[in-house]
Amino acid sequence: MQKLLLAVDRLSTWVGKAFAWTVVGLTLLITWEVFSRYALNRPHGWVLDAQIMLYGAMFMTAGAYTLAKNGHVRGDVLYGFFRPRTQAAIDLTLYVLFFLPGIVALTWAGWTFAQESLAIREQTFNADPLPLYPFKFVIPLAGAVLLLQGLVEIARCVICLREGAWPSREQDVEEVDVDKLKEMVHVKDEDIAALDSHAARQEGRS
Numbered sequence: 001m002q003k004l005l006l007a008v009d010r011l012s013t014w015v016g017k018a019f020a021w022t023v024v025g026l027t028l029l030i031t032w033e034v035f036s037r038y039a040l041n042r043p044h045g046w047v048l049d050a051q052i053m054l055y056g057a058m059f060m061t062a063g064a065y066t067l068a069k070n071g072h073v074r075g076d077v078l079y080g081f082f083r084p085r086t087q088a089a090i091d092l093t094l095y096v097l098f099f100l101p102g103i104v105a106l107t108w109a110g111w112t113f114a115q116e117s118l119a120i121r122e123q124t125f126n127a128d129p130l131p132l133y134p135f136k137f138v139i140p141l142a143g144a145v146l147l148l149q150g151l152v153e154i155a156r157c158v159i160c161l162r163e164g165a166w167p168s169r170e171q172d173v174e175e176v177d178v179d180k181l182k183e184m185v186h187v188k189d190e191d192i193a194a195l196d197s198h199a200a201r202q203e204g205r206s
Contacts, residue, residue: 081192
């Protein structure tokens with residue numbers, strides 16, 4: 001199982017790094033257009049559309065990469081104090097209630113939009129139109145990779161609930177150093193365990 005989880009991590013990482021090269025294309029394109037517009041007085045109407053598509057492709061495909069690296073923004077200041085099983089329970093609930101419905105809808109709708117765009121050979125609206133349908137296919141691609149990575153994260157939550165510890169990643173990313181934060185506020189692991197027990201009792205009463 002661990003080999004499969006890491007294999008999906010590597011796939012998400014590869015996709016993210018591959019599309020990260022679009023930033024080089026963006027840099028060269030913008031530099032050339034600035035020179036052409038202000039030095040040669042020859043602006044190009046299609047460049048703005050190309051910039052938007054390149055940036056959009058990079059932005060969408062970065063989702064699975066960031067999830068694989070555990071780098072999405074969340075309330076680490078509180079979350080990091082919880083025991084691994086409590087963290088896994090919170091993550092699993094959020095994945096099932098919010099992540100899965102949203103990403104499934106994104107992938108499904110994105111595939112429909114891409115097919116419709118291809119059927120009519122959709123183009124941008126300017127004097128020098130660009131084909132839009134290749135970019136539309138990035139939407140279901142990004143959604144599918146993100147959905148696959150999300151299923152891996154759900155599997156990690158289940159493993160953590162069963163074993164009491166998070167399975168290892170190739171690269172763990174932690175925005176907040178929880179151990180140092182515990183020392184600063186003088187919090188011990190026993191205090192966190194007592195807080196978890198109190199929360200569990202309150203949930204039982206409600």
